Amino acid sequence: MKKKILALFLATLLLMSLLVGCGGKKAVNVNEGIKEKYVPVAVEKAEIKTISTEITFSGKVHADKEVMIFPKIPGKVASIISDVGTKVKKDSVLFTLDKEDVQKQVDQARKSVDSAKANYEKTKESIENAKTNFERTKELYEQGAVSKAQYEQAQLAASSTSIDAVKAQYEQAQLGLTQALDSLKDTSVKSPIDGIVSVVNIEEGEMASNAQPAMTIIDMDRVYVEINVTENVINDLHLGQEVVVEIPAISDENIIGKIDKLSPAADAKTQLYSVSIYIENNEHIIKPGMFAKIKLSTDVREDVVAIKSEAVVQSDGKMVVYVVEDNKAVKKAVKTGLDTGVYVEILEGISKGEKVIVKGQNYVDDGSIVKVVRGDK
Structure with a gap:
């Protein structure tokens, strides 16, 4: 039994010595040698x-045109034809003013014209008669049929009567009628551009003044974003240059705009240069007032x-x-x-x-x- 235990003990020692002699590292290295290292x-x-270098600016969208409508004459609003959101054409009627008082002015101006015309015609006739009388008196004076005093009296009558003053009165009356008729036309207030009514500040029955705008018309077929850039950027830009515009309120997709205006001089206060980027907007999806990001490419390397x-x-x-x-x-x-x-x-x-x-x-x-x-x- 003791011999068996001794033999087992010696076998164990031999196995351990073999393991120490070979080492675990070599075995691992053998394995690693098999596996590719990369x-x-x-x-x-x-x-x-x-x-290119890309610089991002931010700004607000503006309508291409924004026109405030002032009535040429003050008056009571008779009717409002175009309300907020209405698409209008150039020369279409936006609202009308009461015509009663203006019509009275027209009627009075016509009477003044008629009176001045009658006076003018009468004066012309008088002058013609005086000239004719002078010619006759002159012939008689040369024949010795009338005295020198009669001759001089006829001559004075022909030369002293002037038509200029009467003619000026007639022309002034005609001008007054023209102005009254223009005022009558001005009771119909028209749009100066194609566009959309964005603001209405009047109501029927109230007085419209020519001191404050009654309506605002905007043209949204094109819109623009105005940004301000520094002196080291302005010379990298040119008219017609395409730029990337991002308007988050519409979508995440980029829109292509074009530089339409470049200020040639810096603002005296900010020392920045104004740049306007225009965007086509035929479907009117982009609204004035929306926030926009402009991405400008500078230092371009081609x-x-x-x-x-x-x-x-x-x-x-x-x-x-x-x-x-x-x-x-x-x-x-x-x-x-x-x-x-x-x-x-x-x-x-x-x-x-x-x-x-x-x-x-x-x-x-x-x-x-x-x-x-x-x-x-």
């Missing part, structure tokens, strides 16, 4: 792009090699990127240009078409074995 990465090809900004890392004080060649990461020093925060311009170091590591670049070294798990393999 770093998973995502890549994107370097491409030729047009990139047809340059560009990669994702995140692909560029620092190594030994240099800017580098890792590209994939034969399933290995290859470190390349690069010279960068404009960095938009999304894409960066590559001036030197890599060329179009190279597979740049954009995910996993912080976990590789030059020569590391990599496996492309996303992107161009």
Whole structure:
């Protein structure tokens, strides 16, 4: 029995010595040698792009035209034809004023014209008669049939009677009638533009004054957003330039607008330059007063090699990127240009078409074995 226990004990010692002699690390290394070691990465090809810096501004939407309607003459509102929201055409009647008092002015002006005309015609006739009488008296005086005193009296009558003053009175009366007729027309207040009634400040029966607007008409076929930019931005903009407009109240989709106005001088108070971006709005979905974001592209770089900004890392004080060649990461020093925060311009170091590591670049070294798990393999 003792011999069996001793044999078992010696066998156990031998097994333990074998295990210590081989070591657990080597076994693991054997296993690791079987399993492939690599770093998973995502890549994107370097491409030729047009990139730019994007600056966001905010502003309110304005109607292309906003016209306040003032009656030319004060008067009592007789009728309101166009209410808030009514689409109107140019020269269509918006509201009317009471005509009674104005009609009386027209009638009185006509009477004044008739009276002045009659006086004018009578004066003309008198002058013609005086001239005819003078010619006759002159002939008789030359024949010695009338005295010199009669001749001079006839001459004075022909020359002293002037029609100018009477004619001026007649013309003044005609002008008064014209003005009265214009006032009669002005009792029908018309729209000066095509548009939509946005504000009505009058009611039937109340007095409308030419000192405050009775209505407001807006043209919404085009709308604009006005923003103010600094001196380092204004020269990067030009008329007709397309810009991205975002109006959250409508949708998350971007709208394309165009720069229509650029202020040539800065505001004296703010030292900012005014820029107006116009947007087509035929369906009137965009309403004046809505909040808008304007995205302007500045520092534009056209047809340059560009990669994702995140692909560029620092190594030994240099800017580098890792590209994939034969399933290995290859470190390349690069010279960068404009960095938009999304894409960066590559001036030197890599060329179009190279597979740049954009995910996993912080976990590789030059020569590391990599496996492309996303992107161009």
